[in-house]
Amino acid sequence: MIKFEKRVKHAKILNPLKGFKEDTITFEYRKDPLTGRNTTVIKGMLNYVSKFLISDEELLDSLVKRTRENCPFCPESVREKTPMFTRDFIKEGRIFFGDAVVVPNLLGHAERSVLAVLSKEHHLKLKDFTAKMIFDGFKGGTAYLKRLETLEPSIRFPVFIFNYLPPAGSSIFHPHMQILVRDQPFYLTNLLLEKSRAYYESNESNYWTDLIAMEKENHERYLFSERDVEWLVPFAPLRGLNEVQAIVKGKSHLLELTDEDWLGIAEGMTKILQFYHEQGYISFNMILLSGPLDRHLEYFNVNLRIMSRPGIQGLGFTDAWALPYFLWDGEAVEEPESLAEKIRTTLIKG
Ligand SMILES: [Zn+2]
Numbered sequence: 002m003i004k005f006e007k008r009v010k011h012a013k014i015l016n017p018l019k020g021f022k023e024d025t026i027t028f029e030y031r032k033d034p035l036t037g038r039n040t041t042v043i044k045g046m047l048n049y050v051s052k053f054l055i056s057d058e059e060l061l062d063s064l065v066k067r068t069r070e071n072c073p074f075c076p077e078s079v080r081e082k083t084p085m086f087t088r089d090f091i092k093e094g095r096i097f098f099g100d101a102v103v104v105p106n107l108l109g110h111a112e113r114s115v116l117a118v119l120s121k122e123h124h125l126k127l128k129d130f131t132a133k134m135i136f137d138g139f140k141g142g143t144a145y146l147k148r149l150e151t152l153e154p155s156i157r158f159p160v161f162i163f164n165y166l167p168p169a170g171s172s173i174f175h176p177h178m179q180i181l182v183r184d185q186p187f188y189l190t191n192l193l194l195e196k197s198r199a200y201y202e203s204n205e206s207n208y209w210t211d212l213i214a215m216e217k218e219n220h221e222r223y224l225f226s227e228r229d230v231e232w233l234v235p236f237a238p239l240r241g242l243n244e245v246q247a248i249v250k251g252k253s254h255l256l257e258l259t260d261e262d263w264l265g266i267a268e269g270m271t272k273i274l275q276f277y278h279e280q281g282y283i284s285f286n287m288i289l290l291s292g293p294l295d296r297h298l299e300y301f302n303v304n305l306r307i308m309s310r311p312g313i314q315g316l317g318f319t320d321a322w323a324l325p326y327f328l329w330d331g332e333a334v335e336e337p338e339s340l341a342e343k344i345r346t347t348l349i350k351g
Contacts, residue, residue: 002200007042009029010028012025013026026044027043029042029044034212035208035212038329039237039330042241046332053320060313061283068175072174074177083102084106085105086104091148098137098144099133100119101117102141112156115180116177117180119135119137126283127274128278132268133267138178143256146256149182156183157182158184158293159182159291159294160181160187163178165284168310168311168312194301207299209302213233217231221338223341224341229252229261230247230269232272233341238333240308243277247266247305247307249304254294255303286308286310287308289304290304
């Protein structure tokens with residue numbers, strides 16, 4: 002029922018790096034099995050761009066120091082410099098859960114847009130994110146969603162996102178997640194909801210359940226499970242720099258998740274961040290997608306994507322260029338199967 006389709010094409014050049022000997026470049030056009038969107042896998046590209054993916058440690062250290070001085074999220078400032086909810090929404094003005102603090106966004110990206118500030122540390126290496134830290138942020142965010150559900154039930158499409166450090170689009174260094182909630186789903190959520198429903202109607206089964214079963218059996222891209230959360234490398238990544246996907250079994254929206262589910266996501270994320278750290282990365286993006294909060298959908302599962310971003314360097318290189326931005330295509334810098342193998346090997350060693 003799920004098809005993993007790809008077409009392979011080649012180009013020939015006389016390569017100056019090899020004394021103008023004939024060289025063949027391979028392009029794999031892969032169809033996302035649910036949406037049909039193309040991702041081109043280009044063998045050798047990771048090696049070609051690798052010099053942009055590492056960071057200038059001295060520059061990074063100086064930016065950490067400079068941004069620490071006026072950071073609104075550091076412990077001594079978070080109660081002085083962050084916005085507060087109106088009294089009718091939350092009497093105390095902010096939501097505290099463990100070490101996480103949830104506050105409204107000063108200038109949001111949706112009609113309901115809040116931040117979960119994590120950790121008392123201003124800067125963390127990716128290996129230093131703990132499951133508890135991430136779990137606290139999720140739980141603080143869930144407390145916000147529950148309040149929203151009571152007061153404004155029509156605003157029912159949430160996403161949790163994480164942009165860590167400037168290469169991932171964050172203007173503030175201090176680790177924080179964002180929770181964006183609208184009355185209409187974001188484009189990607191909507192596309193996945195529509196395609197999942199169509200799959201369910203024609204196959205009489207849940208796409209996400211089928212995907213997990215197939216990937217577990219093939220094992221090429223499957224990584225591990227944490228409690229009821231399954232982790233794998235997608236066949237056709239959305240962006241393709243170390244992109245990993247997670248699927249929560251049996252849950253279609255975020256308010257259905259138990260503490261065990263949240264821990265399964267948080268623990269899996271720390272494993273992937275550990276892998277990124279070992280590969281020399283310092284920055285990442287994450288999205289956690291949910292169906293509507295007011296009903297269970299048999300055809301949809303809560304799912305997550307996480308990817309690493311380029312390093313911090315004087316050149317200011319970015320991988321957010323015309324192809325993903327305007328052409329809406331995906332591009333993977335290595336074969337998803339090789340990435341999965343690399344993650345499995347690193348985690349076993351760790
Ligand atoms: Zn800070």
